[in-house]
Amino acid sequence: MAHIAVIDDSPTEVYVLQSMLERNGHTVSVANSGEEGIELVRSVKPDAVLMDVVMPGMNGFQATRTLNKDPETRNIPVIIVTTKDQQTDKIWGMRQGAREYLVKPVKDKELIAILNGVLG
Numbered sequence: 001m002a003h004i005a006v007i008d009d010s011p012t013e014v015y016v017l018q019s020m021l022e023r024n025g026h027t028v029s030v031a032n033s034g035e036e037g038i039e040l041v042r043s044v045k046p047d048a049v050l051m052d053v054v055m056p057g058m059n060g061f062q063a064t065r066t067l068n069k070d071p072e073t074r075n076i077p078v079i080i081v082t083t084k085d086q087q088t089d090k091i092w093g094m095r096q097g098a099r100e101y102l103v104k105p106v107k108d109k110e111l112i113a114i115l116n117g118v119l120g
Contacts, residue, residue: 001025002119005044007037007063008052008081013104017050017081020108026115034058038066041073048118053082053093061096068097077118081106 004026006017018028029044031037035058041049049067053060060080067073077099082089085103093101099118102111 001027002047002115003027003029003044004115005029005031005037005041005046005049007031007034007040007049007055007060009033009055010052013052013081017106017111020106020111021115023108024112034060034063034066037063038073041067041076042070045073046076048115049076049078050081051078051098053080053084053089061093064093064098065096079114079118081111 004021006014006028008014009032014030021028029040029046031040033055051060051064064078067078078097079100080093080098081102081104083104090101100114
């Protein structure tokens with residue numbers, strides 16, 4: 001299936017997302033910070049990115065914006081997956097270039113449906 005990059009500083013969230021994705025046939029690469037995530041995406045060129053927002057250092061909004069401004073990574077869809085559930089957060093995330101915005105905890109079927117949608 002697809003190669004998905006998961007960028008999240010929570011080992012628990014990484015485990016949950018990675019398990020869901022692998023159960024559905026996807027390959028997963030993991031980064032634990034925004035900076036590490038940008039490097040990962042530039043090097044492995046995944047089919048899509050699941051991006052947390054609240055991380056130390058560069059947050060997910062900043063990392064999403066950086067990926068979207070880079071000609072090498074701008075066509076890789078970013079799905080923000082976060083606990084930030086305010087409408088203003090969603091609007092801001094989409095303005096940074098995210099294709100979708102999911103609020104944790106994410107349901108398996110919802111994640112896979114959204115992922116299939118962005119992967120076309």
